[in-house]
Amino acid sequence: MGFWGVLGSRGRRKVAVGVGVAVLMSGAAYTGWALTPATAPAPVVGSTGEVVPTTPASPSAVAERVLPAAPAPDGLPVIDYDPAPAGFPDDPDTLDTTPLTQGLQPTRRLAAYDAPGGRPLAFLMPTISEVDLTVPIARRESGWTAVLLPSANRKLAWLPPGDFRTVALRDQIVVERKPFRLTWYRDGTAQRSWQVSLGQRGQETPLGRTFVLGRTPPPESVYGGVDIYALGSIPDDPDSVPAGLRGAHIGIHTWYHDGELGQQTTNGCIRLTASGQRLLLEKVGPGTPVVVVDELPAPPPTA
Known part of the structure; x- marks a missing residue:
């Protein structure tokens, strides 16, 4: 899907398919936890050590435990490509790399x-800038569902039951800042890794969990003629990026040369090889979780 507007290398806005949305770019740099499985309750043990049988809760009793939703005023803001409203809770597991x-x-x-x-x-809304929205589910509690909040960093939004559908997410992208590495996982197994360029000092690639919001065609030839992923994350410090990039999102993309891989040269985005980006575009779709960490722990030594 080609649907995002982007900012060109000289700060001018180019709009793809009539949609004015920005991905973080600049001339020198342009700027994917599983649900906890349900566990059986601990057995009830009597005074003499015997296990006391319990009766499953009735459907009506289960329904009573769902917390009600307060009515939402019509005048509330809509979450779109601009920074999300304040007040949403922090993602407590933002650095968890479990898919x-x-x-x-x-x-x-x-x-x-x-x-x-x-x-x-x-x-x-069901769409952001006329593109179907898929947000990863982070947790469930009291009948409610928490999702990664679009257009924000390390935040959750809680949704009451109903009026949504769920889909399976097989893929995940993990970015490690210290080794400058991006790894694509499918069903929890690493498929491919690439060296990447990341955000320069003061404009570091934001840590934490986010997701693939969508993709856009490249606005200029310097981007290698390969589509760009727009993520749900935004710069941690919007004032640190050039004025022409304010309001843009973090992206995953390629560049016209690979000479800066393994360096901090972008305005916060994640840059990899053209062949790597083409493979991700072929295999990975919107909604794919992305988590940025400093470094994954070393695997335990083998016996």
Whole structure:
């Protein structure tokens, strides 16, 4: 899908397919946790050591444990490509690299809350800039579902039951800042790794979990003629990037040469080889979880 507008190397905005959305770029640099499996409750042990049988909760009792959703005023902001509204909770597992395996697709306008049964802060729509939205599911609690918040860093949005569908997410992208490495996983198994360029000092590639929001055609030949991924994340310090890039998202893309791989040269985006980007574009779709960490722990030594 080619749908994102982008900022060219001299700061001018180019719009793809009539959609004015920006991916972080500049002339010198341009700027993918599984749901916790349900566990059986601990057995109830009587005073003499015997296991006391328990009766499963009835459907009505289970329904009573779902926290109600407060009505959402019509005037709440809509989550779009601009920075998301403040007030959403931090992602407590933002550096967890265990794959997120389910995505959520809104089927209508959904009120997004700051906690299960909490305050409505904004609306999450089925599309962002006319593109179907898939957000990774981070956790579930009290009948509610938490997703990675688009257009924000390391934040969750809580959604009440209903008016969305879920899809399987097989892929994941893990980016390590210290070794300058991007690894693509499928079903928890590493498929390929590439050396990458990352954000320069003061404009570092943001840490934490995000996801592939969508893709855009390259605006200029310096981007190697290969489509670009726009992520759900944005610069940690919007004022640190050049004025022409304000409001842009972090992206994954290639460049017209590979001479800066393994260096901090971008405005926060993740740059890899053209062949690597083409493979990711072929294999990895919107909603794919992406997590940026400093470095993965070393595997335990073999016996």
